[in-house]
Amino acid sequence: MSSKSKIKLNRRNLPFGSRNYLGYHSQSDVRIERTGKLRLSTNDLERNANLGTLTNESKRCLRNLAAYKPPKDAFPQPWLPFPRSRCAAVLVALFVGRKGDLYVLLSKRASTLRSFAGDTSLPGGKMDPEDKTIEDTARREAFEEIGLPPDQSKVPLLCVLEPFYVAKELLVTPVVVLILDNTLQPILNAPEVTALFSHPLASFLSSTPPASIIRSEPELVELGDDGTGYRYHISHDWDWDGPPVVVDPSKVRHAKTKRTDRRSSLVSDSNSVEPIIQRPKFRMHQFLTGREAGGIKPVYGLTAAIMIHTARVGYSPSPPALASPDFEVSPPGSPSTSTRIAWAFCRPNPPDRPNLLRQALEEEGLAGKVDWKRVYFVT
Structure with a gap:
């Protein structure tokens, strides 16, 4: 492990050092998974005396995440095992804010790193030989990068989401946990992480910036270049290198591409009723953090996709269906993550x-x- 340096952080933006909203989680309030891990159950949430500080929306979110199981057809499968050397994990560490809302910890990667230098990300990295499970990977990386202890009684597991695929041919699995001990002090590993901050989880379902950003960065509520929507959230569609798909022409929409910033040419005549064959696209989202003036980059790409999915699972009004953001998550004909x-x-x-x-x-x-x-x- 690299040497670490303590960095003083603003308590208003971080859970560490502020009031402990949920209290310590006793051994009697957790159950053992078959993997031997401690996982927060829906019954634990009901019994916790300090959950009165949570909003009803936050309570529902935590219950949904604690009860979540990936679809049966999600990877990995016995007929397609994942090679450990291409597996990675990130830790989605949630905590409760002063008004009972849920926040996620995000970090700024060091500018000296070889990949994704300076990007806003979740703590995480590739699986090591000593990691027995993908959860071990996420917890170890979070401890190495931001000093979050792997103590499962203070930071219990909520759920493990489906893996995501990234272009570097890595299979990245998000592990969602809840910080119960808000007295923990972050210790940043300076060669890897240079800043730590938080962002409202629910804001990843909205194209409107959260109130905290509107107050601190009023220019974010200005209209975008096309005259509609807020600049807080934008998206770009990219070509997929897989096989073409058949798309209903009535569902094909114009979309800006990052490379050309021009309208897509793969749009059928609005009067056409014949299916069209189209090269699939996948969508990458971006959310401003309100800290861009201080050198923090927006939440983009894989991190944004993971946060959108986490929020959709958590804030769903009727599981197992996912919550619907006020923006389109994927373009028509977009390949699924499994595909x-x-x-x-x-x-x-x-x-x-x-x-x-x-x-x-x-x-x-x-x-x-x-x-x-x-x-x-x-x-």
Whole structure:
């Protein structure tokens, strides 16, 4: 572990050092998962005497997250095991704010890092050989980066979400926890993290900036370049390198692309009733933090996608259905996360762009366990 340096932080923006809203979680209030981990259950939330500080919306969010189980068809599957060398995890650490709302801890990556330097991110990293589970990976990385202790009685598990695929051919799994001990002091690992701050979880379902940002950064409520919406949230559509899909022409919309900033040419005649074959796109979202003037970048890409999904699970009015943001999460015909993962394993393996996932399966002796017919069917 790299040397760490203590950084004094504003208590108004962080849970550490402020009032302990939920209190310590006693051993009698937790249950043991088959993995041997402590997980906060929905019954624990009901019994906790300090939950009166939570809003009803926050209570529902925590109950939904504590009860959440990924869909049965979500990866990994016995017929497509994930190679450990291509697995990573991030920790979605939630805490309760002064008014009973839920916040998530976000960090600024050091500018000297080789990848994603200076980006706003969640604590996390690749799986190490000593990690027994993906939760171990997320907790270890959070301890190394921001000093959040892996004590499951103070920071119990809420749920483990479905894995996400990133272009570096990594399979990233979000692990959602709740900070119960708000007296913990962060210790930032300066070579990796240079700042730590919080953001309202519910704001990842809205294109309108939260009240705290409106007060501190009033310019964020100005209209965007197209005359509609707020600049707090924007999105860009990117071409997917997988197989084409058939799309209902009535559902194809204009979308700006990051590379050209022009209207997409893959739009059918509005009077057409014939399905069209289109190269799929996937959408990347961006949310301003209100701290951009201080050098903090917006929440973007993978981190934004994870936070949107966490908020959709938590704030759902009728699980297992997901909550609907006031913006479109994905464009019509966009490949699902499972489809993108399956294609990442199936895609060609040319010498100039080797398939690292396929190579890892071979190196770890897992290739013989893959049912390639089922994998291709998902794509």
